[in-house]
Amino acid sequence: MSTLFPRLFFFLFALPLLADSASPTINDDVLGLIVFKADLIDPYSKLASWNEDDESPCNWVGVKCDPTSNRVAELALDGFDLSGKIGRGLLQLQSLRSLTLSRNNFSGSLISDLLRLDSLRSVDLSLNSLSGSIPDGFFSQCRYLRFLSLAKNSLSGQLPSNIGSCSTLASLNFSSNQFSGSLPGGIWYLNALRSLDLSYNFLTGEIPTGISHMFNLRLVSLRGNRLSGSLPQDFGDCFLLTSVDVSLNLLSGNLPISLRRLSACSYLGLGSNSISGQLPGWIAEMKSLQLLDLSKNQFSGQIASSIGDLQALEELNLSENRFEGSLPESIVNCKSLLFADFSRNLLTGSFPTWAFKLGMKRFIVSENKLSGSIQIPVTNSSSLAQIDLSSNFFSGNIPSEISSIHSLLFMNLSKNIISGSIPSSLGKLKSIEVIDLSWNQLNGSIPPDIGGAVSLKELTLKGNSLSGAIPNNIGNCASLNSLDLSENNLTGSIPPTIADITSLQNVDFSLNSLTGELPKQLGDLPHLLSFNISHNNFSGELPAGNFFNTISPSSLTDNPDLCGAAVNRSCPSVLPKPIVLNPNASSSIPSNPALPTDNLHHKRIIFSLSVLIAISAAAIIALGIITITILNFRVQASSPPLVATPPPSDYYLSQSPTTDADSGKLVMFSGDDQEFSAGAHALLHKDCELGRGGFGAVYKTILKNGHPVAIKKLMVSSLVKSQDEFDREVKKMGKLQHPNLVSLEGYYWTTSLQLLIYEYVAGGSLHKHLHENLLPTSLTWKERFDIILGTAKSLAYLHHHGVVHYNLKSSNILLDGSGRPKVGDYGLARLLPMLDRYVLSSKIQSALGYMAPEFACRTVKITEKCDVYGFGVLVLEIATGRKPVEYMEDDVVVLSDLVKAALDEDRVEDCMDEKLCGKFPIEEFVSVIKLGLICTSQVPSSRPDMAEVVNILDLIRCYQGSPEGQLN
Structure with missing residues (x-):
C-alpha cells in the first residue's frame, strides 16, 4: 500500500488525459478499477482480490477480460453489498461492454458521461440508492448501448427530451424511481426498443401519440403513474406488442379500436383507471391474451359473449365496474382459464355451471345480483381452490356435491338467501381452510362431521337459524383460529373439546341460547384475542388465566348467572363437607339388624387401621418436607449466589x-x-x-x-x-x-x-402501543410515519437479501427507547425443511387479517408480495389505530374495506385515529392510507415492491403539503 497513494494521486490528475488517450495501456484498467474502488465502502471485503500491484485485473473477482485484447470487457458486482458513489474511474475502461452494479447501495448521482464509452452495450444500476436527476447530455453521448436499467433507485426530475438519441437501445427500465413531468414525445423514436418500463414513477399528463414508430416494441409498462387522458389511438399499431400495462393511472375515455390488431398480445393490464364504455366484441381478435385486467374502471353494459373465443385466457379480472346482464355461457370455451373475478358489478342471472367445468383455481362473483340455486354437476371434476359467491341473491340448498371438490381451500357463500341444513359432506373437505356461510337462512344443527375438515382455520356461521348443540367433534379442527357461531338458536353448553384447539384466536358465540358453565380449560388457550359469549344463559365462574383475566365486560353481557371479577359479580363460596372422625365407631355405622355383630366388629378394626395408616403416612411426609427444607437452607447459606x-x-x-x-x-x-x-x-x-x-x-x-x-x-x-x-x-x-x-x-x-x-428491545410491541394504551400519550403522526418508513426499509432490506418475513404484524414490531421500529420474527421459515404454505399458515401466519389471499390458492406462488400485503394492512392499522379485523356485536369490520369505503365517500376524517394529537399534513395521511390500500391488492402483481414503497414514502414526506392542509 506504500505506493498506492502516489499512484492514485497521479492518476486522479491524469485521468482526463488518460481518458482521451488514443493508446491506453493495460495498466489503465488496473488504475481505473483501483480509483473506482477508492470511492467504495466494501464491508465484507469482497473486492479483497483487487490489488493495485497486479499487472492485470483479469483475475479479480467480478472482472472478465476479452481474451484477445486482455482488456476489461465485463464488470459484474451485483449483490456485493457495496456502497459509496459510482466514480469516474470506470471511464478508463475503454473496452468495457457490460457494467452490472445492481443490488448494492450506491448513492449520489449518475456519471454524466458514462455512456460515452464506445464499447458499452449493457448498463445495469438497478436496486441502488442513486438520486438526483439524469444529467444533461447523458443520452446525447449514447453510442451503441443496447440495455439500460436504472430501476428501483431514487432518481427524480423529468425524463430528458433527448432520450430518443439512444437509437440502438433494445431495453430501457426506469421503473420505481421518482421521475415526474410528462412523457417526452422523443421516447417513441427509439426504433430498436423492445422493452420499455417506466412503471411506479410520478409521470403526469397524457400519453403522447407516436408509439406506432416503435415497430420492434414487445413490452410497455407505464403502470403506477399519474397519467391522464385516453390511450392514444395508435397504440394498437405496434403489432409485435405482447405486454401492455397502463394500470394504476388516471386514464379515461374508451378503449382505442386499434387494440384489436394486437393479435400477439398476451398481457393487457388496464386496471385501476377511469376507462369507460363497453367491453367491445372485437376483444376476441386479441387471440393471444392470457391476462385481461379491466378491474376498477367504469365499464358498463353486458360482457361481450365473444370473450369465450379467448382460448389462451388464464386470468380474467372485470371486478369493480358497472357490468350488467348475465355471465356469458361462452366462457366455457376458455379452456385455459384459471382465475376469474367478476365481483362488485351489477350482474344478474343464474349461477354459471361452467364455473365447475373449467379447470379454474379461483372464481369470484361477490357483490352482484345473481340469483337462483347453486348447481354442481354430478360428474364434477373441478380443481377450484377458492370460490366466493357472497353478497348475491342465491337461494336453495348448499349442494352436497361440493364435497367432491377436494382441492377447495376457500368457500364464501355469505349474505345470500340460502336455506336448508348444512350438508354433513363438508367434513370431507380435508384441505379447506375457510368456510363462510354467514347471513343466510340455514337451519338444522351443525353437523358433527364438520370435525373432518381438519385444515379449517376460519368457520363463520353467523346470522342463520341454526339450532341444537355445538358438536363435540369441532375439537378435531385443530387449526381453527376463528370460530363465529353468533346470532343463531344454538342450545346446550360449550363442549370441552373447544379448549383442545390451541390455535384459536377469535371466538363468537353471542346471541344464542347456550347454557351451562364455561370449560375451565378455556383459560389455557394461548393465542385467544376475543371471546364473545354475550346474550346467552351461561352460569358459573369464568375460567382463570391468560385472556380471561382481562376480558372485556361487553363480551359477557346478558348472562345473569355468570360470576367473577369481569362481570363485577362475586361467586358463592362452595366449601367441602368436613370429615369428622367419630371415636364411637358403633354410632358411625348405620343400624342394620341383618348384619352380623362379628362383621361390624371387623369393619371397625379395618376402619381404625386405615385411619392409623393415613395418619402415619402424613407424619412421614411432613417430616421429609421439614428435613429437605432444612438441608436446602443450609446449602443455600453456604453457597455463593448465582x-x-x-x-x-x-x-x-x-x-x-x-x-x-x-x-x-x-x-x-x-x-x-x-x-x-x-x-x-x-x-x-x-x-x-x-x-x-x-x-x-x-x-x-x-x-x-x-x-x-x-x-x-x-x-x-x-x-x-x-x-x-x-x-x-x-x-x-x-x-x-x-x-x-x-x-x-x-x-x-x-x-x-x-x-x-x-x-x-425494551420499548414493547407496536400492538401494545396502538391498542393497549401503555403510554400516557398516544403515538404522534410523525412517530407513526417513522414507524411505517422504518418497517418498510427493513422489509426492503430483507427482500434484497432473499428473505421473506411471512409473519408481519404489529405484535412482531418492537419499539426501542427512541421509538425506532425493530422488526422481529423474520427468517424463521428458513428453519423449516421446505416452505410449505400450510405449515406457514398454521405456524406463522397466525394473525387474522394480515395473511395475503394467495395463501388460499395452491397454484399461486408465495413471494415477497405476501409481506407487501401484510405491510399494507399494517400501514392502515398504524394510521387509523384500528385492528385489521374487529368483531362487533352484530358485524365484522375488515379494516381495508372500511378505509376504502371512507375514501370512496370522501370521509377521510373517519379513518383517523381519534387519539392523534397535534397538527399534521392531511395530504400525507391520505397518501399513506392510499399506499396501504395499493399494497393490499388482491392480485400479487398489483402490489409494489418494498423498495418501491420506500421510494414512495420518501416522496410523500418530501411533498407533505402546505400548512393550510394540516389538521389539528
Missing part, C-alpha cells in the same frame, strides 16, 4: 460443565461462546415470558456479563432442520444487520431444545 437479581425475574446462562446428553453450546455471534448445562430449561420461567408466537415463546434473561437478551424457545422441533442445516441457516440470519431489525445475537442447540438469542 445471579445478581433474585429469580425468577432473570437468570444467568450457567457456564458449569456437564455430561448430560441434552447439554449444548451457546454460540454468540460476537465470538464469545459460552458453555452451559441442560439446566438452560430453567431459564424459560413463566414469570420471564415476554410473549408467544407461532414458532414459540419468548423470554427475557441476562447473560453472565450482565447483557440482557430475549430468548425464543422454538416449539417446532419436529419441523426444524438437522443441526448442521440449523447452524448454517441461523448463522445466515445472524449476518442480517439493519437499524430496523431485531438483531439475532446467537443460538443454542440440543436435540430437545433450540433457542434463538435476540437483542432485548
Whole structure:
C-alpha cells in the first residue's frame, strides 16, 4: 500500500488525459478499477482480490477480460453489498461492454458521461440508492448501448427530451424511481426498443401519440403513474406488442379500436383507471391474451359473449365496474382459464355451471345480483381452490356435491338467501381452510362431521337459524383460529373439546341460547384475542388465566348467572363437607339388624387401621418436607449466589460443565461462546415470558456479563432442520444487520431444545402501543410515519437479501427507547425443511387479517408480495389505530374495506385515529392510507415492491403539503 497513494494521486490528475488517450495501456484498467474502488465502502471485503500491484485485473473477482485484447470487457458486482458513489474511474475502461452494479447501495448521482464509452452495450444500476436527476447530455453521448436499467433507485426530475438519441437501445427500465413531468414525445423514436418500463414513477399528463414508430416494441409498462387522458389511438399499431400495462393511472375515455390488431398480445393490464364504455366484441381478435385486467374502471353494459373465443385466457379480472346482464355461457370455451373475478358489478342471472367445468383455481362473483340455486354437476371434476359467491341473491340448498371438490381451500357463500341444513359432506373437505356461510337462512344443527375438515382455520356461521348443540367433534379442527357461531338458536353448553384447539384466536358465540358453565380449560388457550359469549344463559365462574383475566365486560353481557371479577359479580363460596372422625365407631355405622355383630366388629378394626395408616403416612411426609427444607437452607447459606437479581425475574446462562446428553453450546455471534448445562430449561420461567408466537415463546434473561437478551424457545422441533442445516441457516440470519431489525445475537442447540438469542428491545410491541394504551400519550403522526418508513426499509432490506418475513404484524414490531421500529420474527421459515404454505399458515401466519389471499390458492406462488400485503394492512392499522379485523356485536369490520369505503365517500376524517394529537399534513395521511390500500391488492402483481414503497414514502414526506392542509 506504500505506493498506492502516489499512484492514485497521479492518476486522479491524469485521468482526463488518460481518458482521451488514443493508446491506453493495460495498466489503465488496473488504475481505473483501483480509483473506482477508492470511492467504495466494501464491508465484507469482497473486492479483497483487487490489488493495485497486479499487472492485470483479469483475475479479480467480478472482472472478465476479452481474451484477445486482455482488456476489461465485463464488470459484474451485483449483490456485493457495496456502497459509496459510482466514480469516474470506470471511464478508463475503454473496452468495457457490460457494467452490472445492481443490488448494492450506491448513492449520489449518475456519471454524466458514462455512456460515452464506445464499447458499452449493457448498463445495469438497478436496486441502488442513486438520486438526483439524469444529467444533461447523458443520452446525447449514447453510442451503441443496447440495455439500460436504472430501476428501483431514487432518481427524480423529468425524463430528458433527448432520450430518443439512444437509437440502438433494445431495453430501457426506469421503473420505481421518482421521475415526474410528462412523457417526452422523443421516447417513441427509439426504433430498436423492445422493452420499455417506466412503471411506479410520478409521470403526469397524457400519453403522447407516436408509439406506432416503435415497430420492434414487445413490452410497455407505464403502470403506477399519474397519467391522464385516453390511450392514444395508435397504440394498437405496434403489432409485435405482447405486454401492455397502463394500470394504476388516471386514464379515461374508451378503449382505442386499434387494440384489436394486437393479435400477439398476451398481457393487457388496464386496471385501476377511469376507462369507460363497453367491453367491445372485437376483444376476441386479441387471440393471444392470457391476462385481461379491466378491474376498477367504469365499464358498463353486458360482457361481450365473444370473450369465450379467448382460448389462451388464464386470468380474467372485470371486478369493480358497472357490468350488467348475465355471465356469458361462452366462457366455457376458455379452456385455459384459471382465475376469474367478476365481483362488485351489477350482474344478474343464474349461477354459471361452467364455473365447475373449467379447470379454474379461483372464481369470484361477490357483490352482484345473481340469483337462483347453486348447481354442481354430478360428474364434477373441478380443481377450484377458492370460490366466493357472497353478497348475491342465491337461494336453495348448499349442494352436497361440493364435497367432491377436494382441492377447495376457500368457500364464501355469505349474505345470500340460502336455506336448508348444512350438508354433513363438508367434513370431507380435508384441505379447506375457510368456510363462510354467514347471513343466510340455514337451519338444522351443525353437523358433527364438520370435525373432518381438519385444515379449517376460519368457520363463520353467523346470522342463520341454526339450532341444537355445538358438536363435540369441532375439537378435531385443530387449526381453527376463528370460530363465529353468533346470532343463531344454538342450545346446550360449550363442549370441552373447544379448549383442545390451541390455535384459536377469535371466538363468537353471542346471541344464542347456550347454557351451562364455561370449560375451565378455556383459560389455557394461548393465542385467544376475543371471546364473545354475550346474550346467552351461561352460569358459573369464568375460567382463570391468560385472556380471561382481562376480558372485556361487553363480551359477557346478558348472562345473569355468570360470576367473577369481569362481570363485577362475586361467586358463592362452595366449601367441602368436613370429615369428622367419630371415636364411637358403633354410632358411625348405620343400624342394620341383618348384619352380623362379628362383621361390624371387623369393619371397625379395618376402619381404625386405615385411619392409623393415613395418619402415619402424613407424619412421614411432613417430616421429609421439614428435613429437605432444612438441608436446602443450609446449602443455600453456604453457597455463593448465582445471579445478581433474585429469580425468577432473570437468570444467568450457567457456564458449569456437564455430561448430560441434552447439554449444548451457546454460540454468540460476537465470538464469545459460552458453555452451559441442560439446566438452560430453567431459564424459560413463566414469570420471564415476554410473549408467544407461532414458532414459540419468548423470554427475557441476562447473560453472565450482565447483557440482557430475549430468548425464543422454538416449539417446532419436529419441523426444524438437522443441526448442521440449523447452524448454517441461523448463522445466515445472524449476518442480517439493519437499524430496523431485531438483531439475532446467537443460538443454542440440543436435540430437545433450540433457542434463538435476540437483542432485548425494551420499548414493547407496536400492538401494545396502538391498542393497549401503555403510554400516557398516544403515538404522534410523525412517530407513526417513522414507524411505517422504518418497517418498510427493513422489509426492503430483507427482500434484497432473499428473505421473506411471512409473519408481519404489529405484535412482531418492537419499539426501542427512541421509538425506532425493530422488526422481529423474520427468517424463521428458513428453519423449516421446505416452505410449505400450510405449515406457514398454521405456524406463522397466525394473525387474522394480515395473511395475503394467495395463501388460499395452491397454484399461486408465495413471494415477497405476501409481506407487501401484510405491510399494507399494517400501514392502515398504524394510521387509523384500528385492528385489521374487529368483531362487533352484530358485524365484522375488515379494516381495508372500511378505509376504502371512507375514501370512496370522501370521509377521510373517519379513518383517523381519534387519539392523534397535534397538527399534521392531511395530504400525507391520505397518501399513506392510499399506499396501504395499493399494497393490499388482491392480485400479487398489483402490489409494489418494498423498495418501491420506500421510494414512495420518501416522496410523500418530501411533498407533505402546505400548512393550510394540516389538521389539528
